Amino acid sequence: MSIVESELAKPGAEVEQFCLPEHCFHSFDALFCALTSSKPISANFPDGTYPLFVTWNTRSSRPGRSPRLRGCIGTFEPQPLRDGLAEYALISAFRDHRFKKIEEWELESLECTVSLLMDFEDAASYLDWTVGVHGIQISFPHPSLLAISPSPSSAPSPLSSNSASALPTRASLKHSFSACYLPEVAPEQGWDQLEAVDSAIRKAGWSGRISEDLRRAVKVRRYQSRHCTVSWEEYARWRTAHGGSV
Template sequence: MVVRSAADGPSPLFVTWSTVRPGKPSRLRGCIGTFDPRPLREGLAEYALTSAFRDHRFRKIEEWELETLECSVSLLTDFEDAASYLDWEIGVHGIHISFPHPSLIPASPSPSSAPSPLGSAPAVPTRSTLRHSFSATFLPEIAEEQGWDKLETVDSAIHKAGWSGRISEDLRRALTVRRYQSRVCSVGWEEYVQWRTENGGAM
């Protein structure tokens, strides 16, 4: 399966490694990418290695694991500013969130813990707030795979960004959210071996 040709130009992309075993759910083994458009050949070469060896959440992938791994490439498309943290669809959109340190977010006059589709204007960034910013992303398939609803996905993204404190509605409303879509190609070890041998490569 080919998702895009190199002639199509640069694209933001993520490379994901997963451990796949018969009868068991796949397990994330590494995932890193970039939102800066990169030529496909160059981006794949760089981020296949980066996600395999430099994802700080995991130890480096070792040779003995290769037969159990699946590699997926996500080409990111259709970036849009979301009107609020709920303005996206599970199974359709990935989300990229960013927010200042919660101590810098003004409290609303009537604090509420109930989710609201209405956004609030984020604080005007200054030299000091820029040193206390957080960001994270989830690819479009993540919420569906985890069985999360929108609120659970957003709160998980906030924690993924590095915030370990309480998540208030004021914090959610202060999020800057970009939604996006993706085209995904996944290849397992056996398919890779077949392709390589058919093209004269040694294993």
């Protein structure tokens, strides 16, 4: 565990007070100014250093509809908040390969969520985390390696597969998979732990069969987050109040 993660894991860490609407306003401002060539508003919050994610959602015009994901990228490497939020606001808006780049005409339908990450722990198994409390970061080797790698646990599993895996190739020996989900994703999707892990395995890029042997080979790092969300209307009022125009 890094020094930053150790500090974040302490009871009463300052992440709580640092998860502020101003972080979302700063992220929104970075996107707005990038799309309109406007002058940015200076950040006015403590410049701590944290792992972070910036999420863009599109709000539905129909009442009762949940916002739709428009982009979400972050980093588990601690970042200075002012530069990190501005950078990842643009990365998630323009470089999330799942979506087209956000365009200026979409701004008024957007909301921005900033997540600051804390309490990183290595899970004892792929089920050693709590839905609604933890996010997960998973990694696993190419399943072909499971035939020659030691079992991650000596305890028998009633779900284990007895089928033989293909022999690993030079390419598969070098290949590994990884993916992550923020803490709010599993409850939003209605997933239990198994469904969330299987979805993360797919998100990591594995398209083959998901066996119990594969699940047991997955290394899970669990973590918690503090997050804040603001709408375009809230951002526009903030920018106007600070001397900017929209």
